Amino acid sequence: MDLYMATKPGPIEWQINKIPVDYAAAVxxxxxxxxxxxxxxxxxLVWLLDHxxxxxxxxxxxxxDLLDPHYLPVHHTGRGGRYTYHGPGQRIAYVMLDLSRRERDVRCHVHRLEEWLIRTLARFDVQxxxxxxxxxxxxxxxxGAEEKIAAIGVRVxxxxxxxxLALNIDPELAHYRGIVPCGIAEHGVTSLAALGVAATMTxxxxALRTTFAEIFEAASSPEMPCRLPHSREKIAKITD
Structure with a gap:
């Protein structure tokens, strides 16, 4: 059996599913x-898919925060955070990294997931x-209204x-009506399509692959400092 134990990160495998994956099977x-x-x-592993x-x-x-429990199936999961929607037209990235080979800091990990999304959006001229x-x-x-375009929830x-994470490319935004997304009622949700960006999943x-390398392969370099905009209480995580 090939072993991948190392003190430093090794090659990361990428997997892309072209058709929606059952949620329970994915977990x-x-x-x-x-x-x-x-x-x-x-x-x-970085696994790109939708549900x-x-x-x-x-x-x-x-x-x-579950406004209509009968509108769509509800899955209770071990990730941090509150309610969110998943469906076709989203790009979900499940990121399986060993922080023992990087930094044992979950806040840094979440910061880098956010930076990954920000740089990916910049490729489509979205700030x-x-x-x-x-x-x-x-x-x-x-x-001046703020809208959420990508959600993050992790477990460790x-x-x-x-x-x-889940990035809205062209999902059916009306499906969010059954929940208060991420428990934040005062702000809406949006997508690349709603912003007028005609981006394909491909x-x-x-863009995700390119910007991932910029963030995570440079994670220990001075060019990728870890700023911590969220308190420990705000980071949605479980460690066990």
């Missing part, structure tokens, strides 16, 4: 892969921004990360 596959990464049996329409409830989900205390990436409309098991995937 089970992530958990198997996380165990294999921790044991040194498999390399780290059939559904809601997921993170570990901080509040009952009152993504952070907001202190609101994990994820936001855009500001011409009228024995310092191996999983779950990850184009977004290519």
């Amino acid at each position: 089970a596959e992530m958990e198997r892969r996380v165990a294999a990464i921790r044991d040194g049996a498999k390399p780290e 059939p329409p559904l809601y997921t409830a993170g570990t901080s989900a509040r009952e009152e 993504g921004e952070r907001r202190e205390g609101r994990v994820g990436v936001w855009v500001v409309r011409a009228d 098991r024995r310092w191996v990360t999983y779950h990850g 184009e977004v995937d290519a």
Whole structure:
């Protein structure tokens, strides 16, 4: 058996699914892969996919944020965060990295996920921004309103990360009506398509691969400092 144990990060495997993946099956596959990464049996993995329409409830989900429990299937999951929507037209990236080979700092990991999204959006001339205390990436409309374009929720098991992020490319935004997305009622959600950007999934995937290397392969260099805009309480995580 090939072993991937190392003191430094090795090659990262990429997997792309072209058709929606059942959510429960995806979580089970992530958990198997996380165990294999921790044991040194498999390399780290970035998995790009989407799901059939559904809601997921993170570990901080509040009952009152599920506005219509019958609108779409609801999956309770071990990732951090509250309610979010997944469906076709999103690019979901499940990121399985061993922080023992990088930095054992979950806030830094979340910061870099945000930076990854911001740089990817910049490839399409969209300015993504952070907001202190609101994990994820936001855009500001011409009228000053802020809307969320990408959500982040992670879990960490024995310092191996999983779950990850969801970037709205051209999803059915009306499906968000059954929840309060991420527990934030005062701001809306948007997508590249809603912003007038006609990006294909293939184009977004290519941008994600390029910018991932900029962020995570340079993670320990002075060019990629880890700023911490979120308190530890705001970082949606579980470690076990």
